[in-house]
Amino acid sequence: MSTPVVDVWGPVAPGARSSYPPAPEPHDEWSLAGGTAWVYYSPLNRRQLIRPVILSDGFSNGSSNLDQLWHGLEENGDYRFVSELHATGRDVIILGYSDRTASITDNADTAIDCIRRAISERVGRAKLVVGGFSMGGLVTRYALAKMEQDPALPDHETSLYFSYDSPHHGAWFPIALQAFTHFATDNWGDDPNVGPYLRQLSGLLNSPAARQMARWHIEKVGDTPQSAPERVAFLQELDELGGWPRGVRKIGVANGVDTGVGNGIQAGARAVRCNGQTLRDTWLNTQAQGDQTVARLHKTDDGEPTSVRTSGLPDIDGAPGGLFTVPSPAGDAGSFGMAAVLMALLGNTVDPDVIGTSCFIPAISALAAGDINDSKALYRPITPDHSALDAFVCASRNEGHTTMTEELGAWIVNEIVAQ
Incomplete structure (x- = not known):
């Protein structure tokens, strides 16, 4: 039996090929320190980067797979997220990493490199939108906060941060x-x-x-x-940066309900x-x-x-x-x-x-709305005063982690358009 092929979280069936069809060829590809950015210009912008939206990959095995990412954003749900962003004149930058199991802080440096590149390539002065899926929401949260606090780094020129079912208060591996x-x-x-x-x-x-x-x-x-020592150290570093980027509107979605129903x-x-x-x-x-x-x-x-x-x-x-x-x-x-x-x-x-x-990813973790060690908090209805986010929306049912749906994806697109 041959060695299993690595795909998404880990190996799939021995001898199998990737199940994802090829993604469209990106209009540009940026080689970054620790990763790659794939750039898809809006058809409205004539191959110019005018209103950039950076979408960060999350936790998985090995390096980021563009085919898998495109499938998740465009083909694996009931909402074509990239196409809808393009229709509003937003240019999409899909940010991938050489090692998705690497430290969040290491991959945050790659995100910072991507943000700087987007600013340098941008035509005009439109503010950026920066966020990510699953761990990608933590990576970009840390990156933006670091850019605000480190005097050696430039202004991130970002107006909106979003997270999509990100483990702000921790993930659960049984x-x-x-x-x-x-x-x-x-x-x-x-x-x-x-x-x-x-x-x-x-x-x-x-x-x-x-x-x-x-x-x-x-x-x-x-x-x-x-909590592993690495988690304790990461949370301390994040706290020293202020916990969150402060100069942006912070929004998020959860693939779980806000009613407290398990x-x-x-x-x-x-x-x-x-x-x-x-x-x-x-x-x-x-x-x-x-x-x-x-x-x-x-x-x-x-x-x-x-x-x-x-x-x-x-x-x-x-x-x-x-x-x-x-x-x-x-x-x-x-x-x-x-x-x-x-x-x-x-x-x-x-x-x-x-x-x-x-x-x-408990809903209260995705919305930074409570301690997942607290059983009562896990099952209570979530209200805006519980969350560290400026705005959020939850799924109408408990569904697969990072599933792209119209109710979540369209809400994020509307928030981006409102900027």
Whole structure:
């Protein structure tokens, strides 16, 4: 079996090709320190950069993939975001990174390079719009704040900042999933068939960007879930820059609802269980409050199972917010669905009643509207006085993280036009 192909979050099916059709050829391509910007001029602007909108990529494995980005913006939802921006005379700059798992602060330097290039290439004096999707919203938030505070950097000349389902107050990677991934990698990471997938997924969860985004992180099985040192340091650096850019209007959207209604996933439920060639009565549970065993991990040739316990975490898997979706060797999967795929690849029979996904970016995190450690805050209705943003809108249902929809995309376009 060949090594899996890397696509989006991680490898897809062994020997598979990228599932994304080619994006249109950009009108210009900028080579940046740590990344690339693909420039698409509005048809109204005759191949001139007049009213730039910078759209930053987010967290994933490897380097940014223009085909994948274009697909997400134009083809993978019910709203053609780039086309609608073009129709308003806005020029679109898609910002990608050489390493999407790198530190947020490192990729923020690439964003700063892109902003400076846009200012230098711009015809006229129209202010920029700068923002991003998922982690891209944090990257551009940090970049703009740094440009305001660092006297060695120029004015960012930006009037509007936006984020699209960005983890302003942290992302949720289920501890049970983190533990199972590291456990499987420790035991079968050298397997020629499954090992490449396991090593890359484990490395992704332990990458600098994941450590900075995850509200709770474990590096290996048996660790106590907590904020990684990299997250603590990042939040301190962001705070020293003032937390947010101050000279811009700040808006954001969430792929979760603002009503406080969860996604229907029950706390403390059996999410996935398997038996078979390599694993015996191994299971993962959804997160509940209080003391809990979230996973039982047992190799068939070991005498004692490994129990993974948590204490003091909220019932966050069922919280309102953008849902966890990633590609897997069997197609798109959610958090626990991905664990089920891995269990099957390891030669086991998986119980059919799998809880496939879970909350990934709680709505209150996407809107900077509360502490995701607080179960009551996770499930309360969100009002404008809760949010650090100047304006926001939420989805009418809890949907896949960064899904481009008309209700969210059109609202952002209208906000941009109003500038």
